[in-house]
Amino acid sequence: MIRVALAEDHTPLRVRLADFLSRSGTVRLVAVAANGHELLDALKRLPEAERPQVVVMDLEMPRLDGIATTATLRELYPSVEVLVFTVFEDDTRLFAAIEAGAAGYLLKDQPLTDVLDAVEDVHAGGSPLSAPMARRLLDTLRPPHPEANPFDLTDREIEVLRLVVAGHTNTEMADALGIAFATVKTHVRHIYEKLHVSTRAEATRTAIRRGLV
Amino acid sequence: MIRVALAEDHTPLRVRLADFLSRSGTVRLVAVAANGHELLDALKRLPEAERPQVVVMDLEMPRLDGIATTATLRELYPSVEVLVFTVFEDDTRLFAAIEAGAAGYLLKDQPLTDVLDAVEDVHAGGSPLSAPMARRLLDTLRPPHPEANPFDLTDREIEVLRLVVAGHTNTEMADALGIAFATVKTHVRHIYEKLHVSTRAEATRTAIRRGLV
DNA sequence: CCCAATATCCCCCGTTTGGGGGAACCGTCC
DNA sequence: GGACGGTTCCCCCAAACGGGGGATATTGGG
Numbered sequence: 167m168i169r170v171a172l173a174e175d176h177t178p179l180r181v182r183l184a185d186f187l188s189r190s191g192t193v194r195l196v197a198v199a200a201n202g203h204e205l206l207d208a209l210k211r212l213p214e215a216e217r218p219q220v221v222v223m224d225l226e227m228p229r230l231d232g233i234a235t236t237a238t239l240r241e242l243y244p245s246v247e248v249l250v251f252t253v254f255e256d257d258t259r260l261f262a263a264i265e266a267g268a269a270g271y272l273l274k275d276q277p278l279t280d281v282l283d284a285v286e287d288v289h290a291g292g293s294p295l296s297a298p299m300a301r302r303l304l305d306t307l308r309p310p311h312p313e314a315n316p317f318d319l320t321d322r323e324i325e326v327l328r329l330v331v332a333g334h335t336n337t338e339m340a341d342a343l344g345i346a347f348a349t350v351k352t353h354v355r356h357i358y359e360k361l362h363v364s365t366r367a368e369a370t371r372t373a374i375r376r377g378l379v
Numbered sequence: 380m381i382r383v384a385l386a387e388d389h390t391p392l393r394v395r396l397a398d399f400l401s402r403s404g405t406v407r408l409v410a411v412a413a414n415g416h417e418l419l420d421a422l423k424r425l426p427e428a429e430r431p432q433v434v435v436m437d438l439e440m441p442r443l444d445g446i447a448t449t450a451t452l453r454e455l456y457p458s459v460e461v462l463v464f465t466v467f468e469d470d471t472r473l474f475a476a477i478e479a480g481a482a483g484y485l486l487k488d489q490p491l492t493d494v495l496d497a498v499e500d501v502h503a504g505g506s507p508l509s510a511p512m513a514r515r516l517l518d519t520l521r522p523p524h525p526e527a528n529p530f531d532l533t534d535r536e537i538e539v540l541r542l543v544v545a546g547h548t549n550t551e552m553a554d555a556l557g558i559a560f561a562t563v564k565t566h567v568r569h570i571y572e573k574l575h576v577s578t579r580a581e582a583t584r585t586a587i588r589r590g591l592v
Numbered sequence: 593c594c595c596a597a598t599a600t601c602c603c604c605c606g607t608t609t610g611g612g613g614g615a616a617c618c619g620t621c622c
Numbered sequence: 623g624g625a626c627g628g629t630t631c632c633c634c635c636a637a638a639c640g641g642g643g644g645a646t647a648t649t650g651g652g
Contacts, residue, residue: 264517264520264521265521267521269514269517270510270513284510287510288510290510290511291511291514292509292510292511292513292514293510293511293513293514293516293517294510294513295508295510295513296505297483297497297500297501297503297505297506297507297508298503298504298505298506300483300505300506300507300508300513301482301504301505301506303506303516303520304477304482304506307477307516308477308478308480330580331580331584332580332581332584333576333577333578333580333581333584335578363546364546365546365548365579366578366579366580366583367543367544367545367546367579367580367582367583368545368546369580370579370580370583370584370587371544371545371546371583371587374583374584374587374588375587
């Protein structure tokens with residue numbers, strides 16, 4: 167039996183979900199709350215052996231929303247995993263939840279049995295994510311490359327830019343590349359023009375942030 | 380009916396999976412291959428209207444493995460989505476697959492019906508991920524913060540570092556912070572000492588790469 | 593065949609940086 | 623009350639940088 171707590175402000179859903187989870191046979195509800203504050207309060211009262219292993223957490227709740235609650239919860243009890251269960255499909259909330267320490271992110275358009283599966287996944291050390299949310303995650307992970315050179319830098323210029331980012335002086339670069347100091351300066355100047363910057367620090371920032379190196 | 384192609388080198392599984400998918404009623408198999416080369420070959424022969432919408436892809440295959448095949452495939456036919464189906468649980472392969480353009484990553488320890496669900500998810504624009512793999516993803520997404528300041532920078536120094544990264548000169552920073560030029564230089568010098576660098580470009584690189592800003 | 597792009601090199605000059613030194617002030621903690 | 627870390631300020635000077643100009647050679651298209 168997995169010990170589970172539930173935080174959900176919408177009463178009908180809370181009751182239905184609590185009921186469903188209780189009857190499942192694989193989980194045992196140790197706390198049910200209508201908002202984050204209530205949940206944290208309930209957990210404070212529970213003896214350690216009764217603490218939930220997984221918390222099913224709504225995001226939009228009065229008196230401490232799901233994100234804040236998750237952050238606090240994970241701070242106080244790092245061993246308690248949080249499974250977010252929400253209607254919100256935006257990536258802002260998704261990333262905030264992940265940042266706060268959520269282990270899973272489930273959308274409410276899924277059948278209740280999926281919640282049960284997800285609770286089991288979380289308890290087993292996994293991170294169930296609804297497919298649409300996982301897509302957003304992958305899409306943000308990927309972009310770095312698609313068009314890695316939007317600045318029209320030449321091969322040589324990229325080579326020089328790498329050395330700039332590595333912190334080399336023009337003289338060092340001239341040695342390393344076997345060209346004259348003056349040539350390095352020219353390359354650097356062209357790089358600045360193309361990146362619309364005027365110092366090494368700015369060029370370095372742009373290069374790293376835009377994945378040019 | 381979702382048009383699906385299958386690439387899997389292990390014959391018994393390939394046959395079983397092909398059989399299962401065919402009988403499902405929701406997908407139609409337009410190609411079955413035992414390796415990446417064979418798959419690409421098959422796709423080349425298909426008219427555009429017959430091209431699969433989703434490819435179920437094994438990773439370990441002779442003659443072009445799943446990662447390389449995925450990359451090529453996505454290059455040639457960007458509209459074809461790839462669902463990776465593998466035994467490999469390591470994050471190296473997971474990230475390589477994502478990088479190559481995979482839309483989903485399923486582990487082989489799951490029932491065949493999950494593959495069908497996943498194909499539907501992918502077709503619907505989602506990214507089904509096995510819970511253990513999603514966890515690895517989240518864990519790599521999170522670490523940046525735990526100890527964001529391993530260099531013992533003071534508040535003031537971080538403030539200055541931010542401005543350095545933004546490309547400001549010492550004079551500009553002095554104005555912005557309402558302190559003397561000399562003081563800015565002192566802060567910058569201390570930052571260099573703590574970061575073990577000696578130029579703005581290096582400081583900028585370190586600051587960004589280590590999440591100091 | 594010529595043109596545009598790329599890479600190479602040079603001069604000049606003012607500004608900025610990096611690093612060496614020193615010193616004062618102010619909280620806080622012991 | 624003294625030590626300590628953090629912040630503030632100053633002097634000096636060589637090295638590096640940023641930007642202005644111009645020049646030559648090669649190469650691959652149009």
